[in-house]
Amino acid sequence: MSQFTGPPALGGQVPDPAQVAASFETWLDEEPASLVAARVAEPDYERRVEVVRALMADLYDAGWTRLGWPEEVGGLGGTIAHRAAIWEVLARRGVTGMALFEHTEILAPALVALGPREFVSEALPAFLSGRELWSQGFSEPDAGSDLAGLRTTARLDGDEYVIEGRKVWTSWARYATWCLLLARTGDPGSRHRGLTAFVVDLRDPGVEVRAIEQANGTDELAEVVFDGVRVPADRIVGELGGGWTVAMHILSHERGTFAWFRHCFLYPQLLDAGERALERDASALGGALLDLAAVSAASAAGVSVHAAERTLGPAAAYTKLLLCAAEQSVNDATLAGDGDLAVGLQLPEVAMRRQEYLFSRIVTVYGGSQQMQLDTIAKQILRLP
Ligand SMILES: Cc1cc2nc3c(=O)[nH]c(=O)nc-3n(C[C@H](O)[C@H](O)[C@H](O)COP(=O)(O)OP(=O)(O)OC[C@H]3O[C@@H](n4cnc5c(N)ncnc54)[C@H](O)[C@@H]3O)c2cc1C
Known part of the structure; x- marks a missing residue:
């Protein structure tokens, strides 16, 4: 067990999130070099990842990003509300974005709640400190909206599972060490009941990651092939056959609380x-500001629900729709007032704004398409026929 007792400014206590934010601001007044670097627009995605990785390492070493995670897995205690306060300060201090560390707020909560404890107590510190990065392997070429129809299989062979299949649109796979993968352990027609979530090491033989270049010029998405990849049987997250529960936990964050961190x-x-x-x-x-205010209110409510150790369930769909609207209206406002964006200047800050604008056109798809969120609201909340 680590001897670390808390960020210096907090003296080993876990005070309320507002106090954490104030102490964190004071600590940042020292202007660590990694913070200064993370404020600079960096359109080269690979370099941006390295810049944010350095920032994550410093924040972890000083204890700030250990707040909000349980002590048993390397954290310092507190809840998601502490993490929400830390990210809010980082954004206010000019950090341009968290790049693939956004996954800490999508995947890590499910890993901590449902993952194998011994593994997670090593993996979480490595993730939070930027040493090992993660990806999410749900979607397949014929299974996006219809996730329960996925075909990647996991077959038990001795004390290992053998994974066969193909995932697509896997964000950040080319940078990741680990993939939280959904595979079928039940019979082919078992739909959502026959799925299990595994932690797969992307460095293992049989894994091939093929980057996909996007219209905005980045290649953060990838196709990942699993050809006879062997995974120890104790790398199951949740229960055997309980992959759907894990997926819903993740989606409650991806569609719900993540909006706080992103907005x-x-x-x-x-x-x-x-x-x-x-x-x-x-x-x-003004319209964009109102959209942001709506995300702020909805996602803060979601953070409170998760801070109380519950999940949002279908209600997370509302927040995802609000975030999509805000992403697009903020970027529409950027475009409306920005002649440079249209004429194609390659200054880093202009190139990054252009990237953000183009990315905002596809935010209605990740985490489940806009139509599927509306479908969820219609069927599961409004109980429409
Ligand atoms: C930027 C980005 C990042 C992503 N990151 C990841 C990731 O890290 N990991 C991962 O696993 N996946 C990821 N995805 C994939 C994403 O989850 C899927 O693209 C999404 O679920 C839609 O699936 P699909 O692309 O197969 O489209 P399809 O399911 O084929 O849908 C195509 C269109 O048909 C509509 N449609 C489909 N079924 C219905 C229905 N029943 N009713 C009404 N309309 C319907 C959809 O709304 C959509 O407009 C990412 C996607 C994007 C854009």
Whole structure:
């Protein structure tokens, strides 16, 4: 067990999130070099990952990103509300975004709640400190919206499972060490009842990661082939046959609480758009601000639910829709006031704004398409026929 008792400014206690935020601000006043670097627009995705990795390492070493995670797995105690406060401060201090560390708020909560304890107590510190990164292997070429129809299989052979199949749109796989993978352990027609979640080491023989270049010029997405990949039987997350529960836990974060973490970085982007606007389009800026306020309210409620160790369930779909609307209206406001974006200047900050704008067009797809969120609301909340 680590001897670390807490970030210096907190003296080993876990005070409320507002106090954590205030102490963190004071610590950041020292302007660590990794913070200064993370404020600079960096359109080269590979370099951006390295910059944020360095920031994560410093924050971990100082204890800030250990707050909000249980002590048994390397954290310092506290809840998601502490993590929410830390990210809010980082965004306010000009960090442009967390790149693939966004996955800490999508995958790590499920790993901590449902993963094999011994493994997670090593994996979480490695993740939070930027040493080992993670990806999510759910979608397949013929199983996106219909996730329960996925075909990747896991067959028990001695004390290992053998994985065969193909995943697609796997964010950040080319940077990741681990993949939280959903595979079929039941019979082919078992739908959601026959799925199990595994932790797969992407460095193992039989794994091939093929990057997919996106329209915005980054290649953070990938196709991942699993050809006879052997996984120890104790690398199951949740129960054998309980993969759907794991997926729903993850989606409760990806569609619900993640919006809090993401929207923190959209506020400064909108302020920036307002300052650069050639002619201030008050309605575009105002509309985007209202969209952000809606995300703020909905996702803060989601953070409170998870802080109380519950999950959002289908209600997370609302928050995802609100986040999509805000991502797009903030970027519409950016485009409206930004002649540079249209004429194709390659200054880093312009290139990054262009990247963000193009990415905002596809946010309605990840974590389940917009139509599927509406479907969830119609069927599971409104009980429409
Ligand atoms: C930026 C990004 C990052 C992603 N990251 C990951 C990741 O890390 N891991 C991962 O596993 N996946 C990831 N995905 C994949 C994502 O989850 C899927 O793209 C999504 O679930 C949709 O599946 P699909 O692409 O197969 O589209 P399809 O399911 O084929 O859907 C195509 C269209 O048909 C509509 N449609 C389908 N079924 C219905 C229905 N029953 N009713 C109404 N409309 C319907 C959809 O809304 C959509 O418009 C990512 C996607 C994007 C864009």
